[in-house]
Amino acid sequence: MNTLTLPAWAHPHTDLTGRTALVVGGAGGVGEGVVRALLDAGARVVAAGRSSTRLDELASRLRSPRLHTTVLDALAEDLDQAVSALAAEHGGFDAVVVSVASWGDQGRKPLLALTDAEWDALVAANQTSVFRLYRALVPHLGVDGVLVQLNGLSADLPFPWAGGVALTAAATKSLTRTLAAELAGRGPRIYEVILGVVRTRARQFAGVDDPRGIEGAEVGIHLAELVAGSSPLTGAALHYFVDKAAGPSGSAPERP
Numbered sequence: 001m002n003t004l005t006l007p008a009w010a011h012p013h014t015d016l017t018g019r020t021a022l023v024v025g026g027a028g029g030v031g032e033g034v035v036r037a038l039l040d041a042g043a044r045v046v047a048a049g050r051s052s053t054r055l056d057e058l059a060s061r062l063r064s065p066r067l068h069t070t071v072l073d074a075l076a077e078d079l080d081q082a083v084s085a086l087a088a089e090h091g092g093f094d095a096v097v098v099s100v101a102s103w104g105d106q107g108r109k110p111l112l113a114l115t116d117a118e119w120d121a122l123v124a125a126n127q128t129s130v131f132r133l134y135r136a137l138v139p140h141l142g143v144d145g146v147l148v149q150l151n152g153l154s155a156d157l158p159f160p161w162a163g164g165v166a167l168t169a170a171a172t173k174s175l176t177r178t179l180a181a182e183l184a185g186r187g188p189r190i191y192e193v194i195l196g197v198v199r200t201r202a203r204q205f206a207g208v209d210d211p212r213g214i215e216g217a218e219v220g221i222h223l224a225e226l227v228a229g230s231s232p233l234t235g236a237a238l239h240y241f242v243d244k245a246a247g248p249s250g251s252a253p254e255r256p
C-alpha cells in the first residue's frame with residue numbers, strides 16, 4: 001500500500017482497505033490521478049464516465065483488480081435508476097468524487113458573444129450534471145460517507161473568454177457548500193476542493209505541461225485522507241489545493 005511517492009504534507013499510512021469509492025470523471029485528467037491514489041490507499045474504486053473507450057484505456061493503464069469501470073452519463077434521463085443499480089452492485093459507496101468538466105464547443109469567446117445554445121450547453125454540462133449527480137448519489141452514501149467536488153479557481157475569479165465555464169464553477173461551488181451546510185453533522189461529509197493547475201495527460205499532449213503544477217495523484221492523496229478522516233482539514237467543507245509544496249489548505253490563496 002502507498003507505493004506512490006507521498007508529498008511531505010501527507011500521512012504515510014492512509015488505509016482505505018474495504019472502502020469503495022466512486023469517481024465520476026475517473027478517466028479524466030484529474031480523475032485518473034485520484035483513482036490511482038485511492039487504489040494505492042487500498043480502496044475498491046469504481047471509475048465512471050460516458051466513454052467506454054476512455055474507461056477501458058484507464059483500466060489497461062492502471063491494471064488493478066480493485067478497479068471497476070462503468071459507463072454513466074450525469075445528464076441521462078435514467079441517471080437515478082443507473083446509480084441505484086450501480087450502488088446495489090457495489091454495496092453502496094463510502095466515497096463519491098465528482099470530477100466532471102466540459103469546456104464546450106464554443107472555444108474561447110467573449111461572454112456576450114455566447115449564443116443561447118452555447119450557454120445552455122455549458123450550464124447543462126457543468127452545472128446541471130453536478131446537481132443531478134448529487135441528487136442521485138447522496139442517498140447511496142452512508143452517514144459516515146464522503147462526497148467531494150473537484151473545482152477550479154474560476155469558481156472565485158473572473159475568467160475572460162471562458163465566462164460560461166467560470167459561472168458554472170462558481171455555481172457548483174455554491175451548490176456544494178449549500179449541501180454541506182444542509183447535511184452538516186447528520187449526513188455524509190461534503191467537501192468542495194478548489195484546485196490550481198493540475199498536470200494532466202491532456203496538458204502534456206497539448207505541450208503546456210508545467211512542472212510546478214499539482215499531480216492528479218497528489219489531489220487523490222488528499223481525498224484519501226479525507227475519506228480516512230486523517231486529514232487536518234477533515235472538519236472544513238471548503239479546501240484549496242493550489243500550492244504544490246504546501247499542499248491542501250483551508251483558506252484561499254493570497255492574490256496580488
Ligand SMILES: NC(=O)c1ccc[n+]([C@@H]2O[C@H](COP(=O)([O-])OP(=O)(O)OC[C@H]3O[C@@H](n4cnc5c(N)ncnc54)[C@H](OP(=O)(O)O)[C@@H]3O)[C@@H](O)[C@H]2O)c1
Nearest residue numbers: 025027028029030049050051073074100101150151152198
Ligand atoms: N485539469 C486541471 O488543471 C484542473 C485545474 C483545476 C480544477 N480542475 C477541476 O477538475 C475537474 C476535472 O477536470 P479535468 O481537467 O480532469 O477534466 P477532463 O479531463 O475533461 O475530465 C472530465 C471528466 O468528466 C467526465 N464527464 C464529463 N461530462 C460527463 C457526464 N455528463 N457524465 C459523466 N461523466 C462526465 C469525462 O468523461 P467522458 O467524457 O467520458 O464522460 C471526463 O472523464 C473539474 O471540476 C475541473 O474544474 C482541473
